[in-house]
Amino acid sequence: MTASKHLLALLRSHIDEDDEQFLSVALQVAASEARKGHNRLASELRGIVETARSKKPNRSAQPVALAQPRGDLKDLVTASYSDICLSSMVLTDDLADRLQRIVLEHRQQSRLAEHGLQPRRKILLIGPPGAGKTMTASALAGELNLPLFTVVFESLITRFMGETASKLRLLFEAMPGTKGVYFFDEFDAIGSRRSETNDVGEIRRVLNSFLQLLENDDSGGLILAATNHPELLDPALFRRFDDVIEYGEPTPEIAQRILTRRLAAFNAKEINWEKVISEVKGFSQADLSRIADEAAKRSILAERKTITLADIEAAILDRRHSPKS
Secondary structure, eight states, X not given: OOHHHHHHHHHHHHHTTOHHHHHHHHHHHHHHHHHTTOHHHHHHHHHHHHHHHHTSOOOTTSOOOOOOOOGGGGGTEEEEOOOOOGGGSOOOHHHHHHHHHHHHHHHTHHHHHTTTOOOOOEEEEEOSTTSSHHHHHHHHHHHTTOOEEEEOHHHHOOSOHHHHHHHHHHHHHHTTTSOSEEEEOSTXXXXXXXXXXXXXXXXXXXXXXXXXXXXHOXXXXXXXXXXXXXGGBOHHHHHHSSEEEEOOOXXXXXXXXXXXXXXXXXXXXXXXXXXXXXXXXXXXXXXXXHHHHHHHHHHHHXXXXXXXHHHHHHHHHHHHTSOOO
């Protein structure tokens, strides 16, 4: 972030009476000065911030105020709070560890800033539909008590590519003053390879603009991009993200955990889970959740407290005949 953008962010947070954001931006200034070799100034800034924090109550558990987007920005993102947390998700140990590391780094970013370091902020999520990428964005926002800003691609992408680039710039300029989790779903819409034969110069310029904006961004929140088609992304994009997290189809163990967790309120002791798991092979995490919910509805409407194999198999059959998530 340039000095002028730091100043704008400081002014916005002061006007919004967001003390924590003001101090977070001040730490970003300190980190920027440290990278320039101005260690004494950086140390003084960090000392002032720590003194200010020690004199006021800890508000880390309070959510950042949800500032509804205004002006041109209101058509580009939808804003919401999330009550989802990582424990709501059924994850492999590796995936859970990587997501928890992101949360920890953001919760401890003031400690990292003391050493001129920043948390992982730019994350690329790749994997098949229904694998949990969107839920991850909600869970990270919930864990960090930050608003979730979901980019509306229908408003962002226009047939006038110069206008699209301007809207991208507007979005990134808003990030320093409006801390949150910014979620770019279906990211391949703007991240496609610049070398595609059907590509035009304007499309390349949009991608180049995004690459430059992403690289220069130094705001305090999270930027998440998700795609079902990583093979379509320009290779240069992968280098711009701090971390690339890949989601896969659920393993048999994960599939059973999803089903049993969703059906925990029912008696399912008589279920032949080995048979069920063999029948749900190929379904996504989202599909499995819907199968469990449909089985639960059948039990409730039949005025039973027990889930039967027939309930689950009927739900599986319904899901096979429905559009995949």
